[in-house]
Amino acid sequence: MTQSIERVDHTIPKEEAVFAFGPKMKPVLEVSPGEVVTFETHDCFSGQIQTENDLVTDIDFSKVNPATGPVSISGAEPGDSLVAEILDIRPGPQGVATIT
Numbered sequence: 437m438t439q440s441i442e443r444v445d446h447t448i449p450k451e452e453a454v455f456a457f458g459p460k461m462k463p464v465l466e467v468s469p470g471e472v473v474t475f476e477t478h479d480c481f482s483g484q485i486q487t488e489n490d491l492v493t494d495i496d497f498s499k500v501n502p503a504t505g506p507v508s509i510s511g512a513e514p515g516d517s518l519v520a521e522i523l524d525i526r527p528g529p530q531g532v533a534t535i536t
Contacts, residue, residue: 445471450478453502463508472523475504485532492534 445467452464467473482499484490512518 443472444474447474448476448504448507450476450502450504452504453478453482454505455499455502457503457506461506463506465505466508466510468510473507477504478502479528479532481532485534486530492536 446465448465480501481495482502484495484499509518
């Protein structure tokens with residue numbers, strides 16, 4: 437059962453999607469410890485499959501498995517241990533499954 441989120445300090449829209457992470461990436465947001473962030477996300481195909489007629493063989497595979505971010509934490513330094521708590525997950529209105 438999901439709990440109610442009483443406050444959201446920041447929202448990162450799914451348009452901030454990236455398809456690879458690396459050490460030289462600039463964060464899209466810096467937050468302080470304890471702040472609440474909502475990450476909007478795409479599905480694993482970046483919304484390329486919307487109907488039964490959209491075939492996985494026709495999608496742009498450079499846009500598969502997007503992530504939203506990255507985010508940096510104020511005061512965090514290399515080697516620090518960080519804890520992130522997932523407060524809520526809200527699935528979208530449709531899903532896609534494929535076997536290849």
